[in-house]
Amino acid sequence: MAKTHVSTTINGEPVEFLCEPQQTLLDVLRDELNLTGSKEGCSSGDCGACTVIVDGSIVCSCLMLGAEAEGHKITTVEGIAEGEKLHPVQQKFLEHAALQCGFCTPGFIVAAKALLDENLNPTEEETRYWLAGNLCRCTGYDKIIRAVLDAAAVMRGENPPSPAA
Amino acid sequence: MPSLSFAAPTSVDEAVKILAGASGMAKVLAGGTDLLVQLRSGRLKPELIVDTKRIPGMLGIREEANQFVIGAATPGTMIYESEALTRAWPGIVEGMDLIGSEQIQGRASLAGNLCNASPAADSVPALIAARATAVIAGPNGKREAPVEAIVTGPGQTSLQKGEFIVEFHVPKPKPHQSDAYLRFIPRTEMDIAVVGCGVNVTLDGAGTCTDARVVLGAVAPTQVVANEAGAALIGHKLDDDTLAKLDAAAGRACKPINDKRGTIEYRVKVAGVLARRAAAIAFDRAAKR
Numbered sequence: 001m002a003k004t005h006v007s008t009t010i011n012g013e014p015v016e017f018l019c020e021p022q023q024t025l026l027d028v029l030r031d032e033l034n035l036t037g038s039k040e041g042c043s044s045g046d047c048g049a050c051t052v053i054v055d056g057s058i059v060c061s062c063l064m065l066g067a068e069a070e071g072h073k074i075t076t077v078e079g080i081a082e083g084e085k086l087h088p089v090q091q092k093f094l095e096h097a098a099l100q101c102g103f104c105t106p107g108f109i110v111a112a113k114a115l116l117d118e119n120l121n122p123t124e125e126e127t128r129y130w131l132a133g134n135l136c137r138c139t140g141y142d143k144i145i146r147a148v149l150d151a152a153a154v155m156r157g158e159n160p161p162s163p164a165a
Numbered sequence: 166m167p168s169l170s171f172a173a174p175t176s177v178d179e180a181v182k183i184l185a186g187a188s189g190m191a192k193v194l195a196g197g198t199d200l201l202v203q204l205r206s207g208r209l210k211p212e213l214i215v216d217t218k219r220i221p222g223m224l225g226i227r228e229e230a231n232q233f234v235i236g237a238a239t240p241g242t243m244i245y246e247s248e249a250l251t252r253a254w255p256g257i258v259e260g261m262d263l264i265g266s267e268q269i270q271g272r273a274s275l276a277g278n279l280c281n282a283s284p285a286a287d288s289v290p291a292l293i294a295a296r297a298t299a300v301i302a303g304p305n306g307k308r309e310a311p312v313e314a315i316v317t318g319p320g321q322t323s324l325q326k327g328e329f330i331v332e333f334h335v336p337k338p339k340p341h342q343s344d345a346y347l348r349f350i351p352r353t354e355m356d357i358a359v360v361g362c363g364v365n366v367t368l369d370g371a372g373t374c375t376d377a378r379v380v381l382g383a384v385a386p387t388q389v390v391a392n393e394a395g396a397a398l399i400g401h402k403l404d405d406d407t408l409a410k411l412d413a414a415a416g417r418a419c420k421p422i423n424d425k426r427g428t429i430e431y432r433v434k435v436a437g438v439l440a441r442r443a444a445a446i447a448f449d450r451a452a453k454r
Contacts, residue, residue, distance in 0.1 A: 004171055021171035021214060022204065044202045048268055057242050057271035063201045064272065065194070067171045068216055111267065132354045133266020 004067040010035070011079025019066035026050045028066035029076060037077035037106045041135070048134035051107040052076050058114045060133075077106035080113055088151040089113050095162050098147040100138035108134050112148045120156050124149060173216040177302045177331055180215055185304045185327030187213045193329045195223075195238035196272035198265065199281040215329075222332060226250055231337055237276035237299075237330040241269070253337060255450060256291040256344030256363055256443075263287045263348055266355055276330040282316045282387075283357075289316070289388050290363030290380035291346040297335040303328035313380075316387045342367040343450035345443045348382070349435050358383045359427040362415070362439035364447040366398060372452055374398045379411070379440055384419035384432050391418035394440055403448045411444055412437035 003018040010033070019028050026043075029035040029052070041047035043062045050061040053075040061076075080087045089112045092098070099105045108131065115122060115130045122130065127148050128141075136144060146163070153160045174180040184191050189212035192200055203209040217223050218238050226247045227234040233250055244250065244261045251258045264273050264287050278288045279299070293313045300309050304327040312333070315322050324330070344365040350356035361382030367375050379394035394414035401407040421432040 002170065021169045024201065043205055045198055045265070045269055048266065051268055054271065057240070058268050059271040060198075060268045062205075063196075063198050063269075065171065065197065065201070065214070065216070067173065068194075068197075068218070070173070129354065130267050133268045 006067055006070050008069040008071065009073045011075055017066070021065070021067060023066045024062050025052070025064040025066050025069055025074075026061035028069070029061060032066075035076050035078050039103055039106055041103070041107075046133075046135070047104070048107040048111060048131075049104050051110045051134065053110060053114050056114075056117075058111050058133075075110070077110050080109055087113060088154040089116065089148060092147040092151040092154070093144075096143045096147040096150065098139060098143040099136075104134060104136045104138075108136070108144055112151070115148070116152055116155055120152055122149070122152060168212055169214065170212065171214050171216070173219050175219045175221075177220055180217055180220060180329065181302055181304055181327050183213070183215055184329060189213070191215060193217055193276075193280070195274040195277040196240055197277075198269050198273045199277060217329060217331075220331070233335045233337065235275060235333045235335065237332055238274045240271055241265075241273050242267075242271050244275070245270070250335075254291070254295055254335060254344055256346040256365065256447065257288070257295060257297075257335065260291040260346035260348075260361070260363065261288040263346075275333055279312065279315055280322050280324065280330065282318070282320050282322050284319055284386055284388065285358040285361065285383040286316075286388070287346070287348055287358055287361055287382070290361050290382045291344055291365070292333065292335070292363075293388055293390060294344055294363040294365035294378040294380045295335055296365075296378070297333050299330045300332045300334065301328050302331045307331070309334070313388060313390055318386045338454075339367055341369065341451045341454060342376075343447050343454060345446035345450065347439045347443045347446070349439060357426065360384055360432050360435040360439055362436065362443045364440065364443040366444065366447045366451050368448065368451045372402050372448075374401055374403075374448070377444075379415060379418075379444070381415060381418060381436050381440075383426075384421040384436050386420075389418050389420075391415050391440070394418060398444065403445060408441050408444070411440050415440035 039049035041049035045060040045063045191213040192211040194216045223238040346363045348358040348361040363380045377395040377398040379391040397410040416433045416437045
């Protein structure tokens with residue numbers, strides 16, 4: 001079985017890999033490239049734990065073949081922070097304790113970052129609909145939504161009080 | 166899957182040649198949101214997957230003088246971001262937009278939704294109601310078929326070996342023509358239609374219907390063009406008597422099954438209700454243009 005050679009860009013860096021035809025992008029990220037931040041939850045596109053950004057759109061990396069990555073620009077959760085500096089969404093997830101087991105968190109962070117790239121002033125309803133493809137079985141979602149709305153405020157230059165204060 | 170292979174041709178001719186030359190099952194990959202799930206579960210064991218997205222024209226929406234040309238693999242995000250298409254055919258766009266999450270919208274396509282051939286496919290009824298056609302490439306060149314001629318049963322299409330859909334042609338709306346799509350699910354987001362209904366109407370200047378197509382989903386093995394329901398609207402305004410006739414005719418067009426999403430009786434009832442509501446939205450939109 002012939003492997004496919006793929007040249008792509010991941011988190012701003014050119015990356016080349018070989019993959020089997022049936023390997024998903026998620027398989028490639030985790031098993032070939034050691035980018036294990038993207039999680040495998042359902043493998044059927046329902047849970048969003050494997051969410052990555054491809055050319056500006058969020059997709060489930062379990063529903064894309066590795067071979068399809070050729071020529072595209074991919075951002076994973078590992079590419080959200082700038083070096084040691086957390087993205088506002090990540091910072092607000094910490095401040096709000098918007099996670100418990102943490103398994104769904106990478107997918108939420110990536111999806112929320114993509115929302116705020118597109119819309120710095122989403123309503124709560126827009127935020128809840130946008131994140132409807134990310135399932136969390138621990139938190140009840142409320143802290144996640146608060147964290148994203150607060151991150152949006154920070155990115156708009158406002159200074160929302162920390163929830164712990 | 167011991168011998169799966171992958172191809173990503175860059176022209177229609179090359180794709181047809183590869184598909185036609187496959188000795189076993191060959192599957193066309195557009196967004197993959199159904200195909201990869203079926204692959205993973207082992208329900209499908211193709212020997213070949215052909216990614217069509219590198220073929221020029223497969224992604225994107227083009228506006229011509231009399232029609233929109235929608236690339237077969239165009240994902241939902243590109244469809245709802247098209248202001249021209251949304252203005253022209255809000256029902257087609259809302260049908261596509263109902264499918265799955267934002268992540269699914271980043272990949273899922275009209276051709277994939279159609280060729281997966283689920284009776285409940287949300288993007289299909291409004292396309293049929295708008296008299297859209299599919300352009301199909303194959304070993305004998307290209308042919309054009311009405312969208313309702315593609316699906317022949319659950320999971321079954323009329324596409325022959327080596328054929329795949331390259332684009333959809335959707336005529337531009339006439340004056341006072343518009344559409345709507347509604348589906349019923351027991352929650353607000355991300356579920357499979359219990360019933361879906363697309364309505365496309367043309368009115369005269371006084372608001373009387375001169376042409377109508379009512380198309381139902383999830384109430385039969387394929388989408389149903391409810392001719393009698395469309396005919397109930399023609400020559401009328403949307404008064405109580407017309408709505409009652411539409412409701413009854415939509416119900417009569419259903420040949421549903423009992424399953425976990427709904428019983429036969431329930432689906433027939435909901436089909437009538439959705440037809441009324443979708444018609445009201447389509448009439449309102451048509452009257453405003």
